[in-house]
Amino acid sequence: MATDNARVSVLSDARPNNDGKYVLYWMEHSQRAENNDAFEHSIGWANTLKLPVLVLFTVDPDYPDGNARHFTFMLQGLRETIETVKNRGAHFSLRKGKPAKAAAEMARDAAVVITDRGYLRHLNEWRREVADACKCRFEMIECDVVVPVEVASNKRESAARTIRPKLHRTIGDFLELPASWNIKHKAKGLGSPDDLDLNDVAQFVEGLQCDASVGPVKGFTGGLAAARQTLKTFTTRHLRHYGDGRADITTRNVSHLSPYLHLGMISPLEVYDAVKTAGGNSESVDVFVEEFVIRRELAVNYCHYNQQYDSWDSIPAWAKETLKDHESDERSAIYTLEQLEQSKTDDPYWNAAMREMRITGYLHNHMRMYWGKRIITYTTTAQDAFEKTIYLNNKYFLDGRDANSYASISWLYGIHDRGWPRQPIFGKVRTMAPSGLKRKFDIDAYVKWTRSL
Numbered sequence: 001m002a003t004d005n006a007r008v009s010v011l012s013d014a015r016p017n018n019d020g021k022y023v024l025y026w027m028e029h030s031q032r033a034e035n036n037d038a039f040e041h042s043i044g045w046a047n048t049l050k051l052p053v054l055v056l057f058t059v060d061p062d063y064p065d066g067n068a069r070h071f072t073f074m075l076q077g078l079r080e081t082i083e084t085v086k087n088r089g090a091h092f093s094l095r096k097g098k099p100a101k102a103a104a105e106m107a108r109d110a111a112v113v114i115t116d117r118g119y120l121r122h123l124n125e126w127r128r129e130v131a132d133a134c135k136c137r138f139e140m141i142e143c144d145v146v147v148p149v150e151v152a153s154n155k156r157e158s159a160a161r162t163i164r165p166k167l168h169r170t171i172g173d174f175l176e177l178p179a180s181w182n183i184k185h186k187a188k189g190l191g192s193p194d195d196l197d198l199n200d201v202a203q204f205v206e207g208l209q210c211d212a213s214v215g216p217v218k219g220f221t222g223g224l225a226a227a228r229q230t231l232k233t234f235t236t237r238h239l240r241h242y243g244d245g246r247a248d249i250t251t252r253n254v255s256h257l258s259p260y261l262h263l264g265m266i267s268p269l270e271v272y273d274a275v276k277t278a279g280g281n282s283e284s285v286d287v288f289v290e291e292f293v294i295r296r297e298l299a300v301n302y303c304h305y306n307q308q309y310d311s312w313d314s315i316p317a318w319a320k321e322t323l324k325d326h327e328s329d330e331r332s333a334i335y336t337l338e339q340l341e342q343s344k345t346d347d348p349y350w351n352a353a354m355r356e357m358r359i360t361g362y363l364h365n366h367m368r369m370y371w372g373k374r375i376i377t378y379t380t381t382a383q384d385a386f387e388k389t390i391y392l393n394n395k396y397f398l399d400g401r402d403a404n405s406y407a408s409i410s411w412l413y414g415i416h417d418r419g420w421p422r423q424p425i426f427g428k429v430r431t432m433a434p435s436g437l438k439r440k441f442d443i444d445a446y447v448k449w450t451r452s453l
């Protein structure tokens with residue numbers, strides 16, 4: 001097969017089914033039809049076995065925290081992916097229901113089943129469910145990180161400093177984009193009455209009967225074409241300022257790629273390649289690689305080796321202890337979830353950040369840190385703050401419910417960080433104060449800008 005072996009995990013080593021009618025690519029995490037190792041790997045198998053490729057994607061209306069905002073963005077991307085898959089000569093079957101159940105059903109008539117890799121608990125459980133049901137060979141291909149998670153490290157890493165040398169040592173072996181193969185046996189007659197149309201995304205979303213209280217956003221459109229345009233804007237206009245200007249929330253010299261990366265709409269290798277090509281050996285490229293490879297893949301490492309990533313139990317004992325010690329410290333006010341959600345705190349900077357994420361589905365990293373840290377001061381216990389932060393993060397961000405969501409929120413509570421000089425409420429956990437924002441940025445200009453949204 002064409003795929004680099006380190007990206008392949010064999011989930012069932014049964015032989016290919018001789019009676020199989022197709023090679024099934026159960027698409028789940030890598031929602032694209034180009035630079036997708038799992039799709040190319042499926043084509044490789046299909047050409048060898050002289051069979052067509054059937055790509056299956058099942059939209060789960062009950063996906064954890066799924067709402068109209070998330071589904072609209074995802075389905076915009078899928079509509080484009082479906083067209084590309086069909087143009088390449090494979091069949092695309094779009095279903096509604098339980099992804100693992102649908103994949104297990106379709107696997108019955110498959111010669112070989114291929115899927116991509118996810119890192120969260122339910123995504124792993126889905127794959128195990130399909131492996132248990134699958135009577136033929138079942139392989140999983142890791143396409144949404146630069147270095148495969150188990151190659152990068154065989155254990156949970158404690159900080160960026162411990163995973164950094166490991167990633168730098170191995171990255172050179174994993175930079176090649178997958179070759180794009182011709183499909184030799186075009187899909188004919190694989191359609192089923194259960195296949196759904198995706199002509200009208202809004203109508204499809206309505207039919208899901210999901211939480212419609214969080215609606216679609218204007219600033220992001222799902223799909224590879226939009227992801228590529230976003231990448232191009234970044235490499236041509238912002239990359240050169242990324243090294244020294246990334247942290248400035250007002251200039252926005254960042255990529256805005258996280259929603260696309262979250263749904264696998266663009267290959268991380270394609271992003272890496274474009275940034276390297278555009279930026280050469282500049283400091284900006286190094287800083288980007290630090291965020292995009294080291295920090296992002298540290299988050300993947302965290303969730304992969306700690307499947308309780310969303311539990312308060314995973315927060316380090318020293319951080320829990322120091323936060324507990326400071327639980328009775330005076331707070332300016334305690335807010336309900338509804339007050340937080342509606343930007344009704346006494347801090348105009350925090351309210352502005354909440355407003356931006358509520359309306360746009362996105363927030364600059366520096367404001368995410370500030371937003372998350374300040375929630376600790378708005379609740380009576382740190383555990384309550386942790387849980388409220390996960391809820392708000394996953395409800396409003398387009399990139400929410402990602403490995404990055406859980407690692408980043410846990411960072412607010414000491415994961416991948418160290419102890420700092422003691423402060424009220426935070427104890428030895430790193431704090432962030434409004435004075436820092438005033439010192440570093442024209443924060444009032446930011447607040448004004450969010451009012452215009």
Ligand SMILES: Cc1cc2nc3c(=O)[nH]c(=O)nc-3n(C[C@H](O)[C@H](O)[C@H](O)COP(=O)(O)OP(=O)(O)OC[C@H]3O[C@@H](n4cnc5c(N)ncnc54)[C@H](O)[C@@H]3O)c2cc1C
Nearest residue numbers: 254255256257258291292295365368372399400404405408
């Ligand atoms: C409280 C909090 C919550 C967060 N929630 C999420 C989330 O739900 N989903 C999510 O993808 N990211 C999350 N992040 C990480 C980070 O803020 C975003 O990935 C980044 O701001 C996305 O914007 P961008 O694509 O323009 O970033 P850029 O600066 O252009 O970076 C490019 C890519 O590198 C990765 N990256 C950048 N910064 C970080 C970082 N600090 N840690 C890990 N990866 C990084 C992202 O994949 C990002 O898309 C959170 C951070 C904090 C502090």
